[in-house]
Amino acid sequence: MRRAFADTRFGPPAVGVASLLLALALLEALIAAGVINGFIVPRPSQIIAAIPRIIVEEDVLDRFLQTALEALWASLLLTVVGIGLGMLLFRFRLLRLATETWVAALASAPVVLMYPLFLVIFGRSATTIVMIGFAAGLSPVILKTVEGFAGTRKVLLDVGRSFRLTNTQLFHKILLPAALPTIFVGLRLGLIFAMINIVGVEFLINFGGLGQLINELAERYDLPGTYGAIFFVVLVSVVFFFCAERIERWLRPGM
Amino acid sequence: MASSTVPRTTVVRSSAQPGGREEHALEVENIVKRFETAEGTVTAVDGFSLSVAPGEFLSVIGPSGCGKSTLFNIIGGLMGGYEGRVTVSGETISGTHPAIGMVFQEESTFPWRTVIENVAFPLEIIGMDKRARQMRARHFIAMVGLDGFELRFPSELSGGMRQRVSIARTLASEPRILLMDEPFAALDEQTRLLLGDKVLQIQQDLRQTTLLITHNITEAVQLSDRVLVMTYRPGRLKRVVKIDLPHPRDSEVISSDAFGRYVAEIWHDLRVEASLGMHEDESRARNEKSKR
Ligand SMILES: Nc1ncnc2c1ncn2[C@@H]1O[C@H](COP(=O)(O)OP(=O)(O)OP(=O)(O)O)[C@@H](O)[C@H]1O
Ligand SMILES: [Mg+2]
Numbered sequence: 001m002r003r004a005f006a007d008t009r010f011g012p013p014a015v016g017v018a019s020l021l022l023a024l025a026l027l028e029a030l031i032a033a034g035v036i037n038g039f040i041v042p043r044p045s046q047i048i049a050a051i052p053r054i055i056v057e058e059d060v061l062d063r064f065l066q067t068a069l070e071a072l073w074a075s076l077l078l079t080v081v082g083i084g085l086g087m088l089l090f091r092f093r094l095l096r097l098a099t100e101t102w103v104a105a106l107a108s109a110p111v112v113l114m115y116p117l118f119l120v121i122f123g124r125s126a127t128t129i130v131m132i133g134f135a136a137g138l139s140p141v142i143l144k145t146v147e148g149f150a151g152t153r154k155v156l157l158d159v160g161r162s163f164r165l166t167n168t169q170l171f172h173k174i175l176l177p178a179a180l181p182t183i184f185v186g187l188r189l190g191l192i193f194a195m196i197n198i199v200g201v202e203f204l205i206n207f208g209g210l211g212q213l214i215n216e217l218a219e220r221y222d223l224p225g226t227y228g229a230i231f232f233v234v235l236v237s238v239v240f241f242f243c244a245e246r247i248e249r250w251l252r253p254g255m
Numbered sequence: 256m257a258s259s260t261v262p263r264t265t266v267v268r269s270s271a272q273p274g275g276r277e278e279h280a281l282e283v284e285n286i287v288k289r290f291e292t293a294e295g296t297v298t299a300v301d302g303f304s305l306s307v308a309p310g311e312f313l314s315v316i317g318p319s320g321c322g323k324s325t326l327f328n329i330i331g332g333l334m335g336g337y338e339g340r341v342t343v344s345g346e347t348i349s350g351t352h353p354a355i356g357m358v359f360q361e362e363s364t365f366p367w368r369t370v371i372e373n374v375a376f377p378l379e380i381i382g383m384d385k386r387a388r389q390m391r392a393r394h395f396i397a398m399v400g401l402d403g404f405e406l407r408f409p410s411e412l413s414g415g416m417r418q419r420v421s422i423a424r425t426l427a428s429e430p431r432i433l434l435m436d437e438p439f440a441a442l443d444e445q446t447r448l449l450l451g452d453k454v455l456q457i458q459q460d461l462r463q464t465t466l467l468i469t470h471n472i473t474e475a476v477q478l479s480d481r482v483l484v485m486t487y488r489p490g491r492l493k494r495v496v497k498i499d500l501p502h503p504r505d506s507e508v509i510s511s512d513a514f515g516r517y518v519a520e521i522w523h524d525l526r527v528e529a530s531l532g533m534h535e536d537e538s539r540a541r542n543e544k545s546k547r
Contacts, residue, residue: 162333162351163377163428164351165380178367180367252367254366254369
């Protein structure tokens with residue numbers, strides 16, 4: 001019976017929403033009981049109440065779009081440049097052996113802290129934010145692209161060769177579809193890194209979308225408003241993940 | 256990837272002579288294949304020859320590691336760097352040849368394609384239009400008994416069904432010569448027997464020249480007109496056994512006396528080779544242990 005419920009269309013999301021509500025209720029109770037200091041952590045009910053207020057007074061929808069648009073540009077760059085570089089590294093083994101460690105090291109570099117450099121190059125603009133998000137998300141996309149291509153089962157390539165595919169056909173019809181699931185793992189990771197850094201830079205340079213709003217609200221010590229704005233950051237990620245999943249299923253059926 | 260690619264269709268020399276060797280659909284002459292490994296040169300195949308008549312069903316049987324897959328890859332044109340010669344209807348080939356279709360030992364369906372898209376794959380590659388190729392694909396899907404599963408993905412099928420998809424996909428390219436490398440190795444005995452019946456029946460219908468590589472004696476005797484027994488490494492030809500069992504055959508044949516005699520005869524030869532292989536593995540393991 002349990003298994004059947006897990007397979008229903010609305011079962012898993014319903015359980016997800018229910019556990020979220022439960023967690024919020026628990027938090028509310030803990031704050032009400034004084035276990036958690038209500039001056040530092042606002043009550044969930046206050047946060048929810050703040051959401052309509054920041055929508056009206058702080059132009060949240062506009063800022064939401066701004067941040068989402070920056071994230072969109074960053075992910076497009078990640079897709080094109082990241083997958084492109086990954087393909088290059090896969091194709092040329094020397095390049096791969098020479099640079100793979102560096103690319104992996106890049107993943108742990110705190111790219112946000114380089115924002116002054118980006119400010120000098122791109123100015124105090126959306127471009128700076130997009131470029132930092134892109135730089136932060138690049139290495140997982142490259143690494144996972146290489147991994148996806150290199151991990152293609154040899155027998156699938158042998159099938160292609162025995163049917164006399166050209167190298168281009170081998171790439172489009174076998175290598176790419178075989179690598180897609182792994183590439184998408186990289187894109188998701190890259191998107192997470194990009195998102196964190198985009199909002200972080202908006203906060204730091206006090207410019208643009210939700211990050212700037214969080215900065216302002218925090219300075220005014222409007223904690224319910226701050227958390228309400230963070231909720232919208234999460235919402236941007238949710239939208240992107242949802243779209244990524246749709247695109248993956250469309251490009252690579254049969255999972 | 257590109258660096259290891261063997262050239263496609265290169266007909267090096269045509270030695271077709273009227274009335275001469277033309278009666279052979281496939282001829283393999285004196286193949287020698289050596290691998291350079293860390294422990295030195297390994298001769299995987301040593302002077303192996305065979306010739307297959309058009310429409311013949313031939314099995315090559317030998318112990319694990321005797322060079323069967325190596326031979327299969329050489330004939331299929333996926334492996335270069337060997338001595339000797341492979342000819343198809345008199346043409347010497349190097350690289351893949353359109354007349355040869357291969358079914359691999361490993362699971363090889365494309366998981367991102369439905370059954371019908373898998374089977375239509377070779378037709379898509381040659382540029383057949385969608386309707387025509389779907390029709391052809393349906394024909395071959397029915398042939399392996401998978402009608403009704405056209406729109407399923409491989410992940411929704413059993414191992415035996417997937418292997419049938421691979422077989423149908425290779426059949427769809429209508430090769431004159433079908434090479435199969437232990438296509439049933441991963442299956443249970445019952446499925447293996449029934450699938451063997453299916454393959455034999457299809458082969459009898461299409462009159463395809465078929466070369467089956469196997470280490471299963473029952474399978475070899477059940478299906479073949481001739482069985483070639485290979486020695487343990489280096490792989491050489493040890494013996495040829497002609498199987499004089501009446502056609503049409505099905506897996507019921509395994510209960511006959513004649514069948515039993517053939518199996519016993521082949522096992523007698525193979526046993527020596529198989530135990531050689533086992534001894535070598537054991538002594539290598541012992542050496543490695545004493546080294547440590
Ligand atoms: N790429 C390779 N490099 C080095 N040695 C190889 C390579 N491929 C095969 N060999 C060696 O050649 C020998 C024959 O291998 P092959 O795969 O042809 O055996 P097989 O008869 O197909 O065995 P099985 O029945 O287990 O599939 C083995 O000893 C193997 O170690
Ligand atoms: Mg093998």
